[in-house]
Amino acid sequence: MSCILCYCRPGFENDAGLEIQTLAADFNCYGYFKGKPNTGWIEFYGQDTVSLATVINKLPFGKFIFIRQWFLSLAHFEELDPSDRINSLKEVTDALPLGTELRVEAPDSEEGKALSKLCRKFTVPLRQYLKKVQRYDEKSKASVSLFLFFTSSTSCFFGYAPSENCSSLANGILRLKHPNQAPSRSTLKLDEAFQLFIPEQEREQRLAPGLHAVDLGACPGGWTYQLVRRGMFVQAVDNGAMSEVVMETGQVKHYQEDGFSYEPKKKNVYWLVCDMIEKPDRVAKLMCDWLIKGWCKEAMFNLKLPMKKRYESVQECLDIIRESLHAANIKKFQLRVKQLYHDRDEVTVLLRKRPEHN
Ligand SMILES: C[S@@+](CC[C@H](N)C(=O)[O-])C[C@H]1O[C@@H](n2cnc3c(N)ncnc32)[C@H](O)[C@@H]1O
Known part of the structure; x- marks a missing residue:
């Protein structure tokens, strides 16, 4: 049966399930999801394969x-023969579109790591087999990613997604190396967000050296570190202590104030970043206030999500x-x-007014 x-992320199966269930309904695909806690994956079922194909x-x-x-x-193969897994997959290959890329993956969980x-x-023998049965040609025009997802050494899901409509x-x-000098592990969140949300060709302008930034809830300085390393000047707002690594750059001013009442003296701030541990709706309103003003x-x-209904809280x-x-x-x-x-x-949010020409 197709799904x-x-x-x-392991632990967010219910949020992922609610998300696809809600969004798929916009394409007249009404379904349900199945997922075990902390596995890092879920299955979403619609009325038929055609409606699921429309969604993907x-x-x-x-x-x-x-x-x-x-x-x-x-x-979904539940009893693969470990001595000849490819043979077990043969029955479905005819239904696959021609693939230009093959991903053989496993969940991002402890069990999944053992399958890496x-x-x-x-990967190589499967690709060779798919080439042989004319289900794989990297030079084909339509980009299709073929996926084989192992959930154990004898079970897997097998299918495809349009390459331009899935994660590359x-x-x-996006795995990133923690910079030795950075004051906290949080630093990677802002680095990942910049890389994911800002297209490469826009980074030179939107992350330019010399820009001014305000970091609310800045201590000990992991996010400030990312701004400073890109050559920006930062107003770091937090009652805590900032790490010397960022203060010694001379690009940071530390304000021991409340992030909700802080007002920049000069109105030359390009970036507002905020990692305050506060109620998400309060933070959302504050971010809008800054943009509106x-x-x-x-x-x-x-937006911090310590509550149970995380999908709903984000939507609110x-x-x-x-x-x-x-x-x-x-x-x-x-x-x-x-x-x-x-x-x-x-979750991490990027919010900006659209430039006039967009
Ligand atoms: C998760 S930590 C920030 C970590 C930081 N982004 C980093 O990379 O090092 C949250 C910070 O928010 C600060 N904070 C919480 N509420 C605040 C408020 N109302 N005003 C200013 N800072 C606040 C805390 O003092 C704490 O240092």
């Missing part, structure tokens, strides 16, 4: 917050943002939201 297989082709992958990767699985060797070992990253994860051009912030915050901006007559804005790989119980 859409979705990857997510038409629902923009970039809309997902909790889903890291997805593909349309045409078959099998994934590596299986292995397992949907014209105190910053772009905001990058975390996004509604607050949309309503506040509409009420202020800001009709064109960009709102990107994602649970990044380096995020934990939180």
Whole structure:
């Protein structure tokens, strides 16, 4: 039976399931999801394969917050023969579209990690087999990614996704190396957000050296570090202590103030970033206030989600943002939201007014 297989952070299966269930309904695909807690993946079932294919082709992958990767699985094999796994897969290959890329992956969980060797070992023979049966040609025009997802050494899901409508990253994860000098592990969240949300060709302008930034909830300085290393000048707002590494650069001024009442003296701030551990709706309103007052051009912030109903809480915050901006007559804005790989119980948001020419 076909389903859409979705990857997510282990522990967020219910949020990922609610997300695809809600968004698929916009394409007349009404379904249900199945997922075990802490596995890092879920199955979404619709009324038939055609409706699921419509979803995988038409629902923009970039809309997902909790889903890291997805593909349309045409078959679920539960008893693969470990001595000849390829033979077991033969029955479904005819139904596959011609692939231009092959991903053999496993969940981002402890069980999944134990399967990574099998994934590596299986990729080449599977690709060779698919070439032989004319289901694989990297030079073909239509880009289709074929996916084989092992959930154990004898079970897998097998299918495809349009390459331009799924994550180009292995397992949907942007892995980054923690910089030795950075004051906290949080630093990778902002680095990942900049890389994921800002297209490469726009980085030179939007992350230019010399820009001014405000970092609310800055201590000990992991996010400030990312701004400073890009040559920006930072107003770091937090009652805590800032690490010397960032203070010694001479690019940072530390204000021991409350982030909710802080007002920049000069109105030359490009970036507002915020990682305060505060109620998400309060943070969402604060970010809108800054944008509406014209105190910053772009905001990058975390919404902390310690509650059970995380999908619903994020939606409430996004509604607050949309309503506040509409009420202020800001009709064109960009709102990107994602649970990044380096995020934990939180999501990261990019919010900015759309430039006039867009
Ligand atoms: C998760 S930490 C920030 C880590 C930081 N982004 C980094 O990379 O090092 C949250 C910070 O928010 C600060 N904070 C919480 N509420 C605040 C408020 N109302 N005003 C200013 N800072 C606040 C805390 O003092 C804490 O240092």
